Each structure stands twice: as C-alpha cells, then as structure tokens.
Amino acid sequence: xxxxxxxxxxxxxxEFEALMKKRVAIDAMNALYQFLAIIRQPTGEPLxxxxxxxxxxxxxxxxxxxxxxxxxxxxIYVFDGKPPELKLxxxxxxxxxxxxxxxxxxxxxxxxxxxxxxxxxxxxxRITDEMIEQAKKLLDYMxxxxxxxxxxxxxxxxxxxxKGDAYATGSQxxxxxxxxxxxxxxxxxxxxxxxxxxxxxxxxxxPEIIVLEKFLxxxxxxxxxxxxxxxxxxxxxxxxxxxxxxxKRAYELIRKHKSIDNLVKRGVIKIDFDYxxxxxxxxxxxxxxxxxxxxxxxxxxxxxxxxxxxxxxSEERIKKALEKIIKAREAKKQASxxxxxx
Numbered sequence: 001x002x003x004x005x006x007x008x009x010x011x012x013x014x015e016f017e018a019l020m021k022k023r024v025a026i027d028a029m030n031a032l033y034q035f036l037a038i039i040r041q042p043t044g045e046p047l048x049x050x051x052x053x054x055x056x057x058x059x060x061x062x063x064x065x066x067x068x069x070x071x072x073x074x075x076i077y078v079f080d081g082k083p084p085e086l087k088l089x090x091x092x093x094x095x096x097x098x099x100x101x102x103x104x105x106x107x108x109x110x111x112x113x114x115x116x117x118x119x120x121x122x123x124x125x126r127i128t129d130e131m132i133e134q135a136k137k138l139l140d141y142m143x144x145x146x147x148x149x150x151x152x153x154x155x156x157x158x159x160x161x162x163k164g165d166a167y168a169t170g171s172q173x174x175x176x177x178x179x180x181x182x183x184x185x186x187x188x189x190x191x192x193x194x195x196x197x198x199x200x201x202x203x204x205x206x207p208e209i210i211v212l213e214k215f216l217x218x219x220x221x222x223x224x225x226x227x228x229x230x231x232x233x234x235x236x237x238x239x240x241x242x243x244x245x246x247x248k249r250a251y252e253l254i255r256k257h258k259s260i261d262n263l264v265k266r267g268v269i270k271i272d273f274d275y276x277x278x279x280x281x282x283x284x285x286x287x288x289x290x291x292x293x294x295x296x297x298x299x300x301x302x303x304x305x306x307x308x309x310x311x312x313x314s315e316e317r318i319k320k321a322l323e324k325i326i327k328a329r330e331a332k333k334q335a336s337x338x339x340x341x342x
Contacts, residue, residue, distance in 0.1 A: 003230040005174040007247040008219065011186060011208035019167070019207070020072035023293070024185055025157035026170035028077040028146065029127065031189040032135060034172065035060025036125040038190065042114060044105055044121025049312040057131050058138060058311060064189055065144060066321045069328045076166055076293055077139055077146040079132060080153040084281055086237040093239070098124050141303045142325070143296035155179045155285035165293055168209065175236070177212050178227050178282045184210045221254065227282045228260045232269075237278045242269055298325050 039056040040046050046056040068075050083091055101123035108117035139146050149156030157169040158179035168183035169176040176184045187207045216223060232250035234241030245253070253263060260279075263269045300322050307313040 003174055003178065003235050004233055004247060005177075005230065008229075008251055009174065009210055009215065010218070011210050013206050013208045014185075016068075016071035016073065016207060018209075019185065021074070022167035023074040023076055023165070024168050024170045024188065025076045025078050025147070025160040025166040026188060027154050027157055027173070027176070028079045028135065029153055030171045030173060031064075031077070032057045032061065032127055032131065033125055034189045035064070036127065037122040040118060040121060042118070043109060044114075044118040046121075046125075049310075053311070054131065055311050055313070057127070057135060058307065059313070060189070061135055061138060062142070062307065062318075063321060065139075065142060066324050068188070070324055072328070072331070074295060075144060075170070076157075076160065077135075077144065078153045078157040078160065079136070079146060079148050081148060081150045081156075081286075084151060084237065084286075086278065086281065090236045090239055098126055138303070138306060141299045141306060143298045145293045145295060147291040147293075150288050151286040152179075156287050157181065159285075159287040160291070160293075174210075175282075177210065177215065178223075178230055178235075179285055180212070180223060180283075182212050184212070186210070219251065219255075221251075224279075224283065225254050225259065227279055228275075229254050230282070231260060231275050231278050235278065235282075237281060238273050238275070242271065245269070297329070298322065 035057050036046060036054075039060050046054045047059055049055050065075055101120045105117055105120035105124050108114075108120055136146055147156060147160065152175075154169065154171055154173065154175045157166070157171070158176050158181035160166045161169050161181045161183065168185045169181040170185045170188040172186055172190070174184065185207055186209075187205050190205055212223070216226065219226075221229070229247070229250045231238060232242050232245045232253065233247055241250075253268065254260075257263050257266065257268060260271070260275050264271055303322065304315060304318055307318050308315040
C-alpha cells in the first residue's frame with residue numbers, strides 16, 4: 001500500500017507523449033496487482049483459461065506493455081525479492097485481509113449483490129509464485145527486460161533510476177520517492193476510462209509525474225526529512241505510524257524540529273518502534289548492480305504458443321497486438337535513422 005503522502009504531494013498530469021523514448025522502471029508487483037484487480041468479469045471472477053488458471057495478470061501485462069511501447073515508452077519491470085523482516089507483519093496482515101475479502105465476495109455473490117461482489121473480489125486478489133514466473137516468461141518472449149530485486153522491487157527500481165539507467169520509476173505508491181527515485185510516474189498501468197468504486201461514474205485517468213527535487217524544494221525539506229515524515233505517518237515497516245499524527249501534522253513537526261530524533265529528545269512524541277532501522281531501510285535499501293537492461297525483438301511464435309496455445313487467448317487479437325509492437329519498433333528505428341542523417 002505504501003505511505004499516505006497524498007495530502008502533501010502535488011503531481012503534474014502529463015500525456016504519454018512526454019515519456020516517449022524514456023525508460024521507466026516499473027514496480028512489477030504493483031502493476032500485476034492492478035491488473036488482477038481491474039481485469040475481471042461482472043461477478044468479480046478473474047479471467048481464466050480452459051484449465052481454470054487465472055490469466056488476468058497476463059492479459060494486463062501483455063496489452064498494457066503493448067500500449068506503452070506504442071507510446072514510445074521503454075518499460076523495465078522490477079520484481080520483488082525477499083521482503084525485509086520488518087515488513088513480514090504487514091505481509092501477513094494483507095494475507096488475512098484477502099482471506100476475509102474472499103469470504104465476503106462469496107457471500108455477496110450468494111445474495112446477488114454483484115457490485116459488492118466485484119469490490120470484494122478485487123480486494124481478494126492474490127499473486128502466486130506461478131503467476132510471477134508466467135509474467136517473467138511472457139516478458140522474456142516479448143523482448144522486454146525485467147530485473148529481479150534482492151528485496152523491495154520499488155527500492156531496486158528507484159536505484160535503477162538514480163543510476164540513470166531509467167528516467168523514472170513507475171508505481172502507484174509514493175515509496176519510490178522515499179527510496180530516492182528522481183521521478184515517480186503514477187497511473188501507467190491504470191490510465192484510461194475507469195469506473196469509480198460503488199458508483200456508476202466513470203473518470204478519465206491520466207499519467208502523472210512527481211519530480212523529487214521539485215517536491216522537496218516546495219516543501220523545503222530534505223529526502224531524509226521526507227523519510228522521517230513518512231515514518232511518523234506510517235509505512236509498510238511501521239503500519240499506523242505515531243498515533244494522532246497525519247501527513248500535515250507530520251510535516252509541521254519535522255519542519256519545526258528537523259528530525260524524529262529531536263522530537264523524541266524534546267519529548268514532543270513517544271515512539272515505541274525502531275525508527276532508526278526503518279529510516280535505514282529507506283535511505284540504504286538492499287539493492288543490486290547485477291542486472292542487464294536489453295530490449296530485444298519479440299518472439300512472435302513463442303508469444304502465440306504461450307498466450308493462445310497454453311492460455312486460450314484469441315490468436316487474432318494477439319497477432320494484432322504483435323503488429324503494433326513491430327510498428328512501434330520500426331518507428332523507433334526510423335526516428336534513430338532520421339536523427340543520424342540530420
């Protein structure tokens with residue numbers, strides 16, 4: 001879920017064209033959960049193949065990646081590794097939440113409440129190791145690079161952007177900023193016309209960007225202070241944060257007292273968790289330089305066999321999408337040639 005910085009952040013809405021020819025390191029798990037939540041049948045059931053295997057994640061990953069390539073964007077998917085010890089409690093709590101949602105989903109279906117059923121079904125979304133391997137296989141066939149993080153995917157994505165190997169990170173969560181990503185692009189995987197939960201209202205969702213340097217300058221704080229603000233609000237490592245402290249209050253406290261250390265020393269707040277350890281997880285996360293970013297030509301035959309032969313996708317639709325990938329690559333090559341001869 002990430003940290004609740006919405007009240008402090010002013011994101012700039014952009015068009016996809018602004019990301020043309022730019023590499024974006026996308027939080028793969030964040031994207032896959034979005035696909036699982038959105039791509040569902042009216043009853044809330046995910047898409048499945050003839051063998052009963054869920055395919056919503058594959059549908060979202062394939063078609064959304066094709067869309068991004070059409071816009072000239074170069075996606076790099078970054079997968080989570082082992083979560084830090086401090087996050088295990090949150091992981092367990094999320095598991096229980098999904099189990100409860102699954103029960104409510106079943107009950108809502110029995111009562112014929114389809115809108116509620118769909119909502120609970122989204123909350124019950126669960127990504128398995130098999131789904132992750134399927135996603136990696138599909139990306140490999142598509143010629144799209146992915147990186148396996150040793151720990152947090154968002155931390156690794158931010159590191160890739162900090163090194164200059166990507167222009168920005170792509171995620172719905174603000175944690176990327178805490179990890180030091182120079183730019184965060186939101187709504188990459190959910191842009192388009194979307195229905196609001198529990199309402200018969202549709203809205204147009206567009207990508208938006210937050211530039212870390214501009215964001216910090218506007219708030220007149222450092223990245224270290226942003227991390228302290230997040231810790232006071234609550235992160236995946238300390239859910240709930242400090243009781244009674246929301247985003248605006250946390251900002252005021254850090255602007256006045258400069259750090260959590262000073263807040264504790266001066267007796268302004270009491271903290272019963274290891275905030276220094278949490279701070280370290282954001283400022284010096286476990287990342288790796290052992291990755292390679294290479295975009296290759298898609299293997300059309302393998303994609304068709306995997307998507308259509310194994311998972312029952314429409315061959316006609318898959319082939320049409322593949323044509324879009326080829327056109328996008330040809331356009332990129334032509335643009336490079338044009339630049340060369342200018």
